Amino acid sequence: MQVQVTIADGAITDVSALQLTDRDQRSAQISNYAAPVLRSEVLAAQSAAVQSISGATLTSEGYLTSLQAALDTAHFTAGQSYSPSGAG
Numbered sequence: 685m686q687v688q689v690t691i692a693d694g695a696i697t698d699v700s701a702l703q704l705t706d707r708d709q710r711s712a713q714i715s716n717y718a719a720p721v722l723r724s725e726v727l728a729a730q731s732a733a734v735q736s737i738s739g740a741t742l743t744s745e746g747y748l749t750s751l752q753a754a755l756d757t758a759h760f761t762a763g764q765s766y767s768p769s770g771a772g
Contacts, residue, residue, distance in 0.1 A: 685715075685746030689754040694762065696730050699723045699751060705743065718743045726751060730762050 685705060690698035701723075704715035718740035725734040732752040736744035 685743070685750050687747055687750045687754060689751060689758065689760075691758055691760055696727060696755075696760070696762075699726050701747065705746070711743075714740045715743045719747065722747050 686701075686703040688700045688702050689696060690700075699722075701715075701719045704719060705711045706715075718737040721737055722734065722744060726732060726748075732748045732755060734748065736748070
């Protein structure tokens, strides 16, 4: 899972999924459903700290972990950081 984030004027303006899972057809369907929902949630929250999508936990965690890494690389600090369930 790999996502790209666009930040302009101190705000997250876009999130693009560069690579979604294609392990099997069912995983691809889940990812294709979850990615746009997660994108909308992230843009609204201006953070990677959003709820996982029910039924797409692994996709959500991969997406949000990749997003948080991108935000960290960009030194973006608005909102809260994402922490996978069970961590910290």
